[in-house]
Amino acid sequence: MPIHDVGYRRLTNEKNSSLFRWLAICRIGVQLALKSKWVKRIMLTAWLPMTYWAAGFFVIEKQLIADQLSIMEGGGSLNQAAMLALTESITNRFSFFLGVDDLQNVFRSGDIPEIRNTIWRWMLMSFFRYPQAIVILFLVGFIAPSLISQDIRSRAFLLYFSRPISKLEYIFGKICVPSIFITLVTTLPALCLYMIALLMSPDISTFPQTWDIPVRIIIATFGLVIPTSAVALMLSSLTQESRFANFSWFAVWGLGHGAWLTIVLATALQMGLPLWDPEVMRSEVVTNWSAISLYNSLGSLQSYIFGFETFAESWRGIISLFGITAFSMTILYRRVSSPM
Amino acid sequence: MTSLISLKQITKSYKSMQALDGIDLEVRAGITGLLGPNGAGKSTLIKLLLGLVQPTSGTASFLGFDVRKQGREIRNRIGYMPEDDCYISGLSGVNAVQFSGCLSGIPKTESLRRAHEILDFCDMKQERYRMVDTYSTGMRQKIKFASAIVHDPEFLILDEPTSGLDPEERETLLKRIRLLASQMGKSVLISTHILPDVQAICDDVVILSQGKVKLYEPLANLNRTTNPSFCIRAIDNIDQLAQALDTDDVEVIKNPDGTLTVASQAPELPEIIWKAAYQTGVNIQSLIPARNSLEEVFLSTVTESPNTEEVN
Secondary structure (H helix, E strand, O other): OOOOOOOOOOOOOOOOOHHHOHHHHHHHHHHHHOOOHHHHHHHHHHOOHHHHHHHHHHHHHHHHHHHHHHHHOOOOOOOHHHHHHHHHHHHHHOOOOOOHHHHHHHHHHOOHHHHHHHHHHHHHHHHHHOHHHHHHHHHHHHHOHHHHHHHHHOOOHHHHHOOOOOHHHHHHHHHHHHHHHHHHHOHHHHHHHHHHHHHHOOOOOHHHHHOHHHHHHHHHHHHHHHHHHHHHHHHHHOOOOHHHHHHHHHHHHHHHHHHHHHHHHHHHHHHOOOOOOHHHHHOHHHHHHHHHOHHHHHHHHHHHHOOOOOHHHHHHHHHHHHHHHHHHHHHHHHHHHOOO | OOOOEEEEEEEEEEOOEEEEEEEEEEEOOOEEEEEOOOOOOHHHHHHHHHOOOOOOEEEEEEOOEEOOOOHHHHHHHEEEEOOOOOOOOOOEHHHHHHHHHHHOOOOHHHHHHHHHHHHHHOOOOHHHHOEHHHOOHHHHHHHHHHHHHOOOOOEEEEEOOOOOOOHHHHHHHHHHHHHHHHHOOOEEEEEOOOHHHHHHHOOEEEEEEOOEEEEEEEHHHHOEOOOOEEEEEEOOOHHHHHHHHOOOOEEEEEOOOOOEEEEEOOOOHHHHHHHHHHHHOOOEEEEEEOEOOHHHHHHHHHOOOOOOOOOO
16 A cells, blocks of 8 residues: 555755765764664763763862862961872872873862863863773774675665765765764763863853863864774775674774783883883883874873873874874775775 | 767776777667667766766766766766665665665655655555565665655666566566656666667667667667568468569568568569569458567677777
8 A cells, every 4th residue: 555655746845955965874874873782782881981970070079169168268278188188099099090190290289270170181081081982992893894894795885876975975974973973972971071060160260260171072072083983984894794894993902902011011021010000101112102002092192182291292192093094094985986 | 859968989998998989979868778788888888977987088978967077966967776786784665765865965854755755656565664685676676766766867877677577567667667758758778688678668779889889779760670671461371472472682581470571672562562462362461561679680789790880
């Protein structure tokens, strides 16, 4: 039985602008990715670390407000002892994390707006760098491998390119799919955390002290999304079997980071220090080889964007990411063009 | 009549292989059949018209747009049904057609409405809600056809549209194509190996062979034999008539269905036939001009030597 049988009629509606045709590709990619139960599960899990970070903001703001009140009531200067205790606690607990030294120095300065800005930046950078990086590894690993490999297998290229769609629009539409998911599990919770921190702060004057943080979050998102999506799609374009692309994605992360950890282990043994000792991390050989890990390179870029590393410290990672992205995009473009 | 496709000295080479070799072609509006043996250059020609591959030399325009520079404008106005079994895995039939509409710029709600209308036009019922991955070849052909026409294109390029269809479905699809051409004014280029399809619906025929256009003629012209000839059906004694007609000037062929095909250079052939019938007393049941089968034309065209002059 026909559903809406009106015969073949002329199309009378205006067509959408040709600038946004890639949106259709992106929309269908997101729609297909959301059919996977695992993607939904990872998306939900991805928001759990936010609660831990929100609690961290609560503890820090409570301490900062107490100190601010103490100064306003003429009770002397910043409660140095309490701050130093907090610093010690953070330093001990997160000694392996980047930028802890910076935190100590700022805490010692006693400038509350500066302390607030630095500690918020540090917490959000850690949020990007540690729990969300792992989430992204799995999320992109589930979504991206099938995006192009399935089009190759089902010969869908002709469906796309016989339409008014260019190869670059196709690639852009595809890149937007993992990018949207990455944004949903990093940028959105990070911005929510920033809002939570603002709401916990004493008044709206906190915003002028920390306005740069949302901007850094957005820039860090671009720094994260572009290289990861480019690498994942490049791997997807190299095969018809999405499981091979999936395996390659984890291999790229695992082998690179595994090789770097081996270097760290060898250096630690050579120096006679524990693996997690900051001295080992700062050693020349470990720093020089850090860029072989995609994870470290992304971390370097994020540290630079959040202001915990200078360009001189993070250039290896940034150049490495730039090179990886350019290489991946070139291969991707060639692979997409080749079936024609 | 203005040409919709205009090719001038088009060549396309892939490394050492010459896929298209100096093609000159002016395709008129209507339904045109594109015939040729495998490797003749049909797919390359279609990709070139879509702006997906660039010609090595020559100039080409399609719907008035330069194929080299205005591929996007061309693809905005045409519908293409590929030969390959291509689909987007994980989509239902209706979503696949809707997605094709969205790619052509139709807003998503309108695209969904139109997808349903087109699927009704293509006689696709509730199975439109099933995943395309689970479809039979015939159903996928329908989805590809629906995707090609969802955005109301001016020109349709159909690559082997009836392959994989049963005879009934094939007949229905050909009717739909004819309807789109006659009632909606669409022009169609059909690339196929199935000659009866061309015979059934095409206005013109292009035969490609070895990268060259060997023939471009209206189908009606091809249906006429080169020499005047007639097909005769008689009530009785047809052998006697054959004997009377078989002279040096007249060639007589007895067909398996009991009819005679009579051909001669002489312009007064009908008079010769009637004279022979009168002399032998044979009662003629029908006397109609003989038709050349497209298969004969095709075979004689593609088996010509490579150096044969192009017919254009």
